[in-house]
Structure formats: structure tokens, C-alpha cells
Amino acid sequence: MTDSEKEMESYLSRFRRRLPPPGFKEQLLRHLEERRKLERAMTPAMWKIAFTCLALIVIFLGANVFINRTEGRHLSALLNIKPTTETGIVQEDMPFIQAEIQELASLEKSLQILKGLSNQKYEARKRSIKDYFNLLNMKEEFNGS
Amino acid sequence: MKLEELYDRYGEKLYHYLTIKLASAEDAEDILQEVFLRLARYSIRWKFIRNEEPYFFRVARNEANRFLKRKHQDEINPQNAPALAQVINDSIITDCPDRSDKESLSLALARLPEEQREVIVLKFFEELTLKEIAAACDLSVNTVASRYRYALAKLKSLLEAKDD
Numbered sequence: 001m002t003d004s005e006k007e008m009e010s011y012l013s014r015f016r017r018r019l020p021p022p023g024f025k026e027q028l029l030r031h032l033e034e035r036r037k038l039e040r041a042m043t044p045a046m047w048k049i050a051f052t053c054l055a056l057i058v059i060f061l062g063a064n065v066f067i068n069r070t071e072g073r074h075l076s077a078l079l080n081i082k083p084t085t086e087t088g089i090v091q092e093d094m095p096f097i098q099a100e101i102q103e104l105a106s107l108e109k110s111l112q113i114l115k116g117l118s119n120q121k122y123e124a125r126k127r128s129i130k131d132y133f134n135l136l137n138m139k140e141e142f143n144g145s
Numbered sequence: 146m147k148l149e150e151l152y153d154r155y156g157e158k159l160y161h162y163l164t165i166k167l168a169s170a171e172d173a174e175d176i177l178q179e180v181f182l183r184l185a186r187y188s189i190r191w192k193f194i195r196n197e198e199p200y201f202f203r204v205a206r207n208e209a210n211r212f213l214k215r216k217h218q219d220e221i222n223p224q225n226a227p228a229l230a231q232v233i234n235d236s237i238i239t240d241c242p243d244r245s246d247k248e249s250l251s252l253a254l255a256r257l258p259e260e261q262r263e264v265i266v267l268k269f270f271e272e273l274t275l276k277e278i279a280a281a282c283d284l285s286v287n288t289v290a291s292r293y294r295y296a297l298a299k300l301k302s303l304l305e306a307k308d309d
Contacts, residue, residue: 005294012269015269017238089225
């Protein structure tokens with residue numbers, strides 16, 4: 001070390017740092033305690049992770065729907081399949097299916113009518129057999145007497 | 146180590162260093178809070194650190210650099226030397242009765258390049274050794290020693306120029 005450097009060192013050693021203003025320490029520690037209380041609830045890193053996860057979930061769900069639709073459209077175009085509704089029924093077939101449903105409903109109605117008629121017939125037959133036996137009994141009683 | 150204990154050991158030194166580094170006592174207080182919060186958050190690491198003091202200065206230095214970067218002001222503007230000199234003048238004391246001595250030194254320090262001023266401040270006001278300064282600034286000891294010598298020479302020339 002040269003003499004001039006030593007001289008400068010001794011000159012600089014005459015100066016010291018000034019202490020912070022009174023009350024600085026208490027103020028700083030109070031602010032720190034307030035900020036630590038806030039941070040304890042949820043640290044910035046935790047907030048970042050939470051927001052990232054949420055954003056990823058939204059992106060994933062959105063992408064899933066988009067990919068499904070696009071893929072369906074591409075496959076339909078490739079295989080020359082008519083576009084389908086969500087139930088998988090070809091849209092163009094819908095009028096025929098509706099007509100068939102109506103036909104089935106009318107058939108069911110007819111079946112119910114037939115069933116009712118058959119029941120009536122059965123009841124009438126049961127009643128006529130009962131009447132026959134009653135007549136037979138009356139005849140025997142008459143002859144016997 | 147609790148925050149109060151941490152302040153008692155290093156708080157005043159860190160605050161003084163940050164005041165000169167940021168050329169503002171208000172900014173220094175804000176950044177000191179950030180430094181303490183960061184140190185409190187990662188207090189578990191302290192156990193594995195051999196020499197705490199340079200580590201704490203390094204954290205403070207990084208935090209101050211981040212703050213300056215956010216303000217798009219990587220280095221104190223040389224044109225603002227009188228403002229910085231005022232901050233330095235307010236943050237140092239001397240036993241010397243001549244007040245102009247302190248003002249001259251403040252102005253000379255403000256006119257030094259930032260990396261040289263930092264070495265002088267850490268060596269004389271925060272009482273770090275050259276090895277500790279090297280650890281705090283993430284530099285080799287040789288680089289710090291060379292900056293220190295250049296800083297002393299430049300300070301001398303600046304003070305002499307003032308006297309002339």
C-alpha cells in the first residue's frame with residue numbers, strides 16, 4: 001500500500017455513519033410485524049400457485065371442449081358422416097324417427113283398447129258359465145221336487 | 146434470530162448502506178423492510194451460512210438492484226451527484242470541526258463510479274473487510290482490492306481538485 005493510500009485511509013477513518021433517526025427501529029419493526037401478519041395468511045408465492053392452477057384448469061377445460069369439437073368435425077369430414085346431434089342421431093333422420101314414435105304411440109293405444117275388449121269378453125264368459133250352472137241347479141231342484 | 150436481534154446487529158449498517166446506494170432515506174427504509182422480510186422468510190438458511198454479515202449485505206444489495214431496475218435506473222445518474230452528495234452528507238458524521246471537510250468528502254464520494262463508491266462505503270462506514278465485501282458483492286477479492294485502490298486514488302484527486 002502506498003503512502004498516499006494510507007493517507008487517504010486515515011482521512012476516511014475520521015468519518016462515521018450517522019445513526020438512524022430516533023424511533024426508526026420501533027417504526028420499522030412495527031411495519032414489519034404488520035406485513036408479516038398479512039403474509040402469514042397467504043404468501044405471494046401461494047397466491048401465484050393458486051392463480052396458475054386455476055388458469056391451467058380453465059385452459060385445460062376450454063382446450064378439451066375445443067379439441068373434441070374440432071376432432072368430431074374432422075372425423076365427420078374424413079369419413080363422410082352426416083353431422084349428428086348430441087344424442088348421436090343423424091339430424092336428417094329426425095322427421096322419420098318422430099313419425100315412427102307417433103305410429104308406435106297409436107299402436108300402443110290400439111293395444112290398450114284390445115286389452116280392454118278382451119277383459120270384457122272374459123268377464124262376460126265367466127258370467128254366462130255361472131248363469132248356466134244356476135239354471136242347472138234350478139232344473140234339478142224342480143225335477144227332484 | 147428474531148427480527149429485533151437482526152436489526153440490533155445489522156439494521157443500522159444495512160440502512161446506511163442502502164441510503165447511499167439508493168440516494169434516498171425513504172427508499173432505503175422501504176427496501177430495508179423488504180430485506181428483513183426476505184431474511185425472515187428464509188431464516189432456516191441462516192444456520193448454514195458461515196459468515197452472516199456479507200450474506201445480509203448481499204441480500205440488501207440484490208434487493209436494492211431489483212428496486213433500481215424496477216425504476217429503470219440501474220445506476221445513480223452522475224448528473225445527480227449534488228443530490229447524492231447531500232444524502233451522503235446527511236448520513237455521515239465526523240469529529241472534525243471543519244464542516245467543509247465533510248461536504249467535500251460527500252461530493253467526492255458522489256462523483257465516484259458506483260462500484261468504487263460501494264467499496265469505500267462498505268469498507269469505511271459499514272466496517273467490512275475486503276474479503277467480506279467480495280462475498281457481499283459476489284466479486285473476487287482481487288477485483289475488490291483493485292476497485293478499492295482506484296477509489297482511493299480517485300477520491301484523492303477529487304479532493305485535491307476541490308482544494309485547488
